[in-house]
Amino acid sequence: MTNNSSSNSSSNSSSSRMANQVFGSLPKSVVAILETVKDPEIPVLNVVDLGVIREVIVEGKEITIKLTPTYSGCPAMDVIGDDLERAFAVHGYSTTVQLIMSPPWTTDWITDRGRKALEEYGVAAPLEETADKDVLLNDKKLVKCTNCGSQNTKLVSQFGSTACKAMFQCEDCLEPFDYFKCLK
Amino acid sequence: METISNSKTKVISNSAVPIKELNPQFLESKENKQHLIDYLLGVADNYLILGQRLGELCGHGPNLEPDIALTNISLDMLGQVRSFYQYIAQLKGDKTTEDDIAFLRKEREYKNVLLVEQPNTDFGYVIVRQFFFDVYNRMFLGALQQSADETLRALAFKGIKEASYHERFSGDWLKRLGDGTEESKSRVQEAVNDLWIFTDELFHSTKADDAMIAAGVAPDMLQLKEYYYEKVEELLSTATLDIPEVEYFQKGGKEGLHSEHMGYILADMQYMQRTYPDSKW
Numbered sequence: 001m002t003n004n005s006s007s008n009s010s011s012n013s014s015s016s017r018m019a020n021q022v023f024g025s026l027p028k029s030v031v032a033i034l035e036t037v038k039d040p041e042i043p044v045l046n047v048v049d050l051g052v053i054r055e056v057i058v059e060g061k062e063i064t065i066k067l068t069p070t071y072s073g074c075p076a077m078d079v080i081g082d083d084l085e086r087a088f089a090v091h092g093y094s095t096t097v098q099l100i101m102s103p104p105w106t107t108d109w110i111t112d113r114g115r116k117a118l119e120e121y122g123v124a125a126p127l128e129e130t131a132d133k134d135v136l137l138n139d140k141k142l143v144k145c146t147n148c149g150s151q152n153t154k155l156v157s158q159f160g161s162t163a164c165k166a167m168f169q170c171e172d173c174l175e176p177f178d179y180f181k182c183l184k
Numbered sequence: 185m186e187t188i189s190n191s192k193t194k195v196i197s198n199s200a201v202p203i204k205e206l207n208p209q210f211l212e213s214k215e216n217k218q219h220l221i222d223y224l225l226g227v228a229d230n231y232l233i234l235g236q237r238l239g240e241l242c243g244h245g246p247n248l249e250p251d252i253a254l255t256n257i258s259l260d261m262l263g264q265v266r267s268f269y270q271y272i273a274q275l276k277g278d279k280t281t282e283d284d285i286a287f288l289r290k291e292r293e294y295k296n297v298l299l300v301e302q303p304n305t306d307f308g309y310v311i312v313r314q315f316f317f318d319v320y321n322r323m324f325l326g327a328l329q330q331s332a333d334e335t336l337r338a339l340a341f342k343g344i345k346e347a348s349y350h351e352r353f354s355g356d357w358l359k360r361l362g363d364g365t366e367e368s369k370s371r372v373q374e375a376v377n378d379l380w381i382f383t384d385e386l387f388h389s390t391k392a393d394d395a396m397i398a399a400g401v402a403p404d405m406l407q408l409k410e411y412y413y414e415k416v417e418e419l420l421s422t423a424t425l426d427i428p429e430v431e432y433f434q435k436g437g438k439e440g441l442h443s444e445h446m447g448y449i450l451a452d453m454q455y456m457q458r459t460y461p462d463s464k465w
Contacts, residue, residue: 069263069342071259071260071263071346072260072263072264072266072267072342072343072346073258073259073260073261073262073263073264073266074259074263075259101267101335101338101339101341101342102334102337102338102341102342103341104338104341104342104345136352137352156249157248157249157252157253158253158349158352158353159249159252159253159256159257159349159353160252160256161252163256163259163260163346167249181349183345184345
């Protein structure tokens, strides 16, 4: 599992650096509200762990959230925007959500906690870029089965039930599962 | 400007030359602004119409995986087109919304190339149309990363990640169909022969394109034309398919002159918005 661990460590530094930048100076209560908003397609992943929150500006009870989309056409983004407004409204905030495109989102911004939540939910976390290419071309077996942990898995389809996922199957326990594609 | 390296795996360099930023006064000229809007429509309408074509296949793919893949690609294209239309709406600065641009124009006002409006004749056609477009699109987005326009640069960086997945999908299937059975080969060859005449238009430059190329906003795709055909022909050869020999190419879409298929696409696509004006999801 060298590949997996190296990808973990690379995402670790990148995602935690970003998390520090975005959330470091925010009141804890605001971060806590952010964490209640989940990705509607992957309900175990909150928007903080997904790495889509780029900037939060709090001015009294007015809050501006800059959000970056994962995939361009991902319908979850509109829902996330609405959910953020709703979550903050409960606490008396009025929220403006802005979508920003640059720099583009990457799977490196998913936090370690997020990666763990994905795995537990049955979605294999993204590998680093080269390893990801290898598995999506079906050249190498690197994706770990989320059911039994075997690395003897094969790609079923590069595209899955949502824009961010590919379909895999374990050749040992035969479990079909999703793999979160690396996006860089 | 983009450069092409001479190595076998040619890459459009996106770091060698510093980007020239657009002069802030540039868009104060009405003419420049209109050219930019027309240019953006020429780019974005390709995504809209191809996205719509692929969307028609939802639930009709040959089997589950390609069905899901094609609708995923459709979703990416519709997602990208929204960003372009939002930018156009912002440039217009009036009450125009992205929905108005997508749904309330007349046929002549759409500036997509003829290739993307060609029908889903069979899976072979779908794959060939997609491949011809994907190769172009990835090169285009690579070159657009050098645009003098900040918004376009951001959209290019975002879009190219998805475009590489698309190209891999359509390229893989083209190989599989070409180098497959006698039946799949003859049918995909027919699609290649029929759709080939629409490829040249991808490199056709309108007046708005020329103005944007001169301003450094748009890449000059003509410079990449040779590379495009090299890449496409290389894959066709791998797929054991013949490269068509055609002297005459079709064009017109970029000027708003569409094929007979376009009206039907729009009738289908605009139905809801015209029946229930201003309806929202």
